[in-house]
Amino acid sequence: MANPAASLDAVLSHVDANIDASLERLFTLLRIASISTDPAYAGECLKAAEWLTNELKGLDFDAAVRPTAGHPMVVGHQRAADRNLLFYGHYDVQPVDPLELWTSEPFEPRIAEEDGRKVILARGASDDKGQLMTFIEACRAYKAVRGALPVGVSVLLEGEEESGSPSLDAFLTANAEELKSDIALICDTDMWDTRTPSIITMLRGLVAENVTIAAASRDLHSGMYGGAARNPNQVLAEIIASLRNPDGSVAVEGFYDDVEELPETVAEQWKRLPFDDKAYLGGVGLSEPAGEAGRSVLEQITSRPTCEINGMWGGYTGEGFKTVIPAKASAKISFRLVASQDPHKIRAAFRKHVEARVPADCTVTFHEHGASPASVVPADGPLLQKALGALSDEWGREAAVAGSGGSIPIVGDFKRKLGMDSLLIGFAQTDDRIHSPNEKYNLESYHRGIRSWVRVLDALAG
Incomplete structure (x- = not known):
């Protein structure tokens, strides 16, 4: 009872x-x-x-x-x-x-x-x-x-x-x-x-974008146009490379403006928790953390914002070889956000970063895939x-x-x-x-x- x-x-x-x-x-x-x-x-x-x-x-x-x-x-x-x-x-x-x-x-x-x-x-x-x-x-x-x-x-x-x-x-x-x-x-x-x-x-929150760089009106023969024509693959690769600094941080202007440090009590507790950086990466065949220098792997995967390239394509990607300069090249790029970061502000900053690096004869289009804080x-x-x-x-x-x-x-x-x-x-x-x-x-x-x-x-x- x-x-x-x-x-x-x-x-x-x-x-x-x-x-x-x-x-x-x-x-x-x-x-x-x-x-x-x-x-x-x-x-x-x-x-x-x-x-x-x-x-x-x-x-x-x-x-x-x-x-x-x-x-x-x-x-x-x-x-x-x-x-x-x-x-x-x-x-x-x-x-x-x-x-x-x-x-x-x-x-x-x-x-x-x-x-x-x-x-x-x-x-x-x-x-x-x-x-x-x-x-x-x-x-x-x-x-x-x-x-x-x-x-x-x-x-x-x-x-x-x-x-x-x-x-x-x-x-x-x-x-x-x-x-x-x-x-x-x-x-x-x-x-x-x-x-x-x-x-x-x-x-963490999320901002995801499709980016497409377009140049010539059609795919081109690289023997006839190579060297003279803009290659969207090359342009996109350079833009993607510009998104990260050598120290692993994100290079988009204003990206860290609203990022806060962990509360001291949480940071101290994390130091006491069992977490092996080498074992975590070693479990997937890696050995060196690639995120922000000076941050632990635990911080990099949970409490710090990121920029990742989730997919890239352009030109011929089938079996064999085709010497083509593609008319378009695309990538899927996502940002994981923390704390007070505004996903719409980050999206705007990312697009501004890309647009500033698009050369003559090229255009860029964006397609968003959600934004959550x-x-x-x-x-x-x-x-x-x-x-x-x-x-x-x-x-x-x-x-x-x-x-x-x-x-x-x-x-x-x-x-x-x-x-x-x-x-x-x-x-x-x-x-x-x-x-x-x-x-x-x-x-x-x-x-x-x-x-x-x-x-x-x-x-x-x-």
């Missing part, structure tokens, strides 16, 4: 005693082939949404399947008079191809042993069904032991994250007042390492500190404040549309093979993930 005064330890003990039942519920969800990118699986996506809605209703959430132009959302509420949290996850998964590389059926979950650890093998085990179920199971434990959650909770589960979230923007806009909470919790990220929990507080949660925020303490208590070591080199658009959407910061707390490992055959989720990640959320909810209620 539920006891509202039951201790935190009692809730944690309930998690431990019922882990097999929790695991079976996860397996039921994993058996649903909710592949959002393939219209043939639309029924499976709906099935997953309905299953999750029923689970939330069973925990006394006011929950419903909410239609969109694509796959449905799942929304549930147990509001409180004071503090309210919004939990976000996604129930859709990636396709399983190539199927022949799987060691077992992708939608028949099983426990296996790898490197001395028990793991859950299935599509979606880590990304993101196993992760979102850690939160739901933590709520279940509270309801079973205390009869109520320690803090107000809303849940938003998406069915299109793996296909670009085409319905999310309109849904957040239409339901902003309903979904607004004190903070968002997102469980779709990794731990620092197998023993160190982390909260992602920094996500970086997301940063203040390192001294009280809710962040409470969550870090809860994770440290569970895992027995200092939880890391981490940055991510990638971009997670939902974090920016929550900030712009709902006015909320986000805490990204995940229990995946970097080797979970998400999006690949034989996706896995450590059994310990699942079990201690549930325990971690129990502690985090308790801490955030304080």
Whole structure:
């Protein structure tokens, strides 16, 4: 019988005693082939949404399947008079191809042993069904032991994250007042390492551009026009070379104007964290960092802005050889942004940089591919500190404040549309093979993930 005064330890003990039942519920969800990118699986996506809605209703959430132009959302509420949290996850998964590389059926979950650890093998085990179920199971434990959650909770589960979230923007806009909470919790990220929990507080933004340099009215024979005609490949190569300084920094004027240094507390913590620069690069066959001189590899991949060339083409690139001077040459160029950098300002500065280097007889055209700002949660925020303490208590070591080199658009959407910061707390490992055959989720990640959320909810209620 539920006891509202039951201790935190009692809730944690309930998690431990019922882990097999929790695991079976996860397996039921994993058996649903909710592949959002393939219209043939639309029924499976709906099935997953309905299953999750029923689970939330069973925990006394006011929950419903909410239609969109694509796959449905799942929304549930147990509001409180004071503090309210919004939990976000996604129930859709990636396709399983190539199927022949799987060691077992992708939608028949099983426990296996790898490197001395028990793991859950299935599509979606880590990304993101196993992760979102850690939160739901933590709520279940509270309801079973205390009869109520320690803090107000809303849940938003998406069915299109793996296909670009085409319905999310309109849904957040239409339901902003309903979904607004004190903070968002997102469980779709990794731990620092197998023993160190982390909260992602920094996500880099992104500016992406296609650039095309055009010269002659048609491709030219290099024997007849070589030396006399402008070669767009050469022009583009020189422009690309001008984007970086010899010390690895970005040479676009004004690029660093709004870049801030790491907070001192975070910088000091990063020095204590286990991160091997040589091992990180050595794992992909490299040995020397190529970013800004004087910055660690960890800084270069998480807290510093970048400029990268993602693709280049022009002229003949097929088998054999063709002596041609192309009429056009193109490149895909992206910038990862940090802190207060304005993506529109960076785009304008980049275009100005390129235009100033286009010679006579050449023209340049640009095609943009999105612009999103970086997301940063203040390192001294009280809710962040409470969550870090809860994770440290569970895992027995200092939880890391981490940055991510990638971009997670939902974090920016929550900030712009709902006015909320986000805490990204995940229990995946970097080797979970998400999006690949034989996706896995450590059994310990699942079990201690549930325990971690129990502690985090308790801490955030304080």
